Amino acid sequence: MLILFMTAWLAGGCARFSTPHSHRDLAAEQVVAGLRLTNADLTRFKCVGKITLSSPKQPAQSFRAAMAGQLSDRLRIDMFAPFGGSAGTVSSDGKHLFLVMHPSREYYKRRFGSGSLRQMIQIDVSVGELLELLVGRIPMDSEFSARLVFDENEAQRRLILVDRWGRIRQRIIVDDFMHPVASTWFDAHQNPVYTLTTAGKQTIDGFVLPRRIDLSGSSGERVTVTLDRYEVNARLDDNLFIPARPSS
Numbered sequence: 001m002l003i004l005f006m007t008a009w010l011a012g013g014c015a016r017f018s019t020p021h022s023h024r025d026l027a028a029e030q031v032v033a034g035l036r037l038t039n040a041d042l043t044r045f046k047c048v049g050k051i052t053l054s055s056p057k058q059p060a061q062s063f064r065a066a067m068a069g070q071l072s073d074r075l076r077i078d079m080f081a082p083f084g085g086s087a088g089t090v091s092s093d094g095k096h097l098f099l100v101m102h103p104s105r106e107y108y109k110r111r112f113g114s115g116s117l118r119q120m121i122q123i124d125v126s127v128g129e130l131l132e133l134l135v136g137r138i139p140m141d142s143e144f145s146a147r148l149v150f151d152e153n154e155a156q157r158r159l160i161l162v163d164r165w166g167r168i169r170q171r172i173i174v175d176d177f178m179h180p181v182a183s184t185w186f187d188a189h190q191n192p193v194y195t196l197t198t199a200g201k202q203t204i205d206g207f208v209l210p211r212r213i214d215l216s217g218s219s220g221e222r223v224t225v226t227l228d229r230y231e232v233n234a235r236l237d238d239n240l241f242i243p244a245r246p247s248s
Contacts, residue, residue: 044233045069047228048229052224063080071128097120123221123223157174169188199214
């Protein structure tokens with residue numbers, strides 16, 4: 001009797017702590033596969049554009065910017081003041097993150113870690129995720145399962161990515177051609193981390209890229225990037241991603 005009781009208890013315990021059973025959504029998986037293949041051969045770039053930073057605690061600040069990147073962890077953004085002169089540089093060489101404030105000659109360097117840019121742009125997006133956005137792709141965690149749903153109230157088709165416990169971790173709004181229009185990422189407590197919207201399209205050497213990228217944080221922070229004079233698969237020197245210290 002004791003053996004039978006223990007067997008039944010263990011079986012119930014395993015069922016209780018096992019992950020929820022879910023069925024695969026093959027149509028959703030096909031959409032995910034297509035999104036992952038977007039601009040798959042675009043791994044390096046240079047461009048100029050404009051960056052606007054704002055938050056509830058400060059008015060919007062706009063900078064002309066020169067950007068360069070190499071997937072999956074090398075990025076440099078140089079921002080210039082409206083009336084001339086360098087304002088700041090954000091960079092990553094894959095091993096360290098750099099922040100240079102040129103007017104005050106401040107220079108910061110720290111280990112790459114998770115690659116989060118939260119301390120620099122106030123939104124918890126990583127270098128790798130930002131690079132994906134800058135080459136026209138939507139970052140998606142490969143461990144999450146995909147579902148396609150249709151919101152009748154909004155008349156929108158949505159691609160939902162859920163974790164092993166069935167919690168929504170990303171919601172992507174797609175158009176009738178299954179092209180992404182917007183995306184929201186959620187933490188493990190179902191709280192939104194940041195939201196992406198894109199506007200406009202430009203085709204360069206066969207690659208389709210957005211003209212504008214908007215990232216909004218959960219507390220009202222906002223980063224807007226416009227992409228102009230985009231050069232695909234540009235030659236990049238490794239030293240480019242290690243900014244020099246400002247001269248004294």
